[in-house]
Amino acid sequence: MSTSRPQTRIQKKNKAAILEAALSVFSRHGFRGATLDQIANEAGLSKPNLLYYFPSKVSMHQTLLSNLLHRWLDPLIAIDPEGEPVEEVLAYVLRKLEMARLFPRESRLFANEIVQGAPNFMDQIEGELKVLVDEKAALFTSWMETGSLxxxxxxxxxFSIWATTQHYADYDAQVRIILRPQEDTHFADAAIYLETLFRRMLTPVPGLK
Known part of the structure; x- marks a missing residue:
């Protein structure tokens, strides 16, 4: 679709509906299992109308992943180098857990992409994501060297923070079958557990090097 003119209200609405439908379909079926017909049906639009806004399934998928990356990086970016190290890492853990609660479909979209070898997302992983992870890893190392962590x-x-928080989104069905929670009450229990787990791990033991 040409971007030379500002989009009308209807165009913006349709594009948002397509991306919402694509997110739902991709998070359930993965990229390979999703079809344009499924997305069009969920969006309530015809397939030609769908292709007017996005020329291919790949373009929809890449748009969703690009939008997701910025949301996914924000909690890591928010770690304050001037803050108290243990509390900063714990706050990151809780932010990631909250993202799992609020954005489970986005988490599964990302997980499905990685499981497939990141064919539509490798540039972002090798670029912006790796740069930020390297930066925060260096920060954590500096805190460890000063004895603050x-x-x-x-x-x-x-990686362990990602694994223990995103699990509640990526394996949501399994968690809910086992715990039988009332709506999202298990997230509060998870927060208490993860904060205790990581606090014990992150807090320096006096005299231990």
Whole structure:
């Protein structure tokens, strides 16, 4: 679709509806399992109308991933180098858990892409995401060297935070079947558990190097 003219209200509405439908379909079926017909049907639009806004399934998928990346990076960006190290990392853990609660479809979209080898997202992973992770890993290392944070591998620390928080989105059905929570009450329990777990891991032990 040409971007030379400002979009009308109807065009903006249709484009938003398509992306919402694409997110729903991709998060359920993955990129390979999703079809344009499924997305068009969920958006309530004809397939030709769909293709007027997005020329292919790939373009929709890449748009969603691009939008998601900025949302996904914000909690990591928010770690304050001037803050108290243990509390800053714990706050990051809780922000990631809250994202799992609020944006489960987006988390599954990202997970599905990574499982497939990131064919539509490799540039962003090698670029903006890696740069930010390297930056925060260096920050964590500096905190560990000053004794403000218990020593561990900073990259695996970040990976473990991702694994323990995004699990509640990516494996939502399994979690709910096992716990049978009332709506999202299990997230409060998860927050208490994860804060306790990571606080014990991150808090330096006096005299231990």
């Amino acid at each position: 218990a020593k561990s591998d900073p990259y695996h620390l970040i």
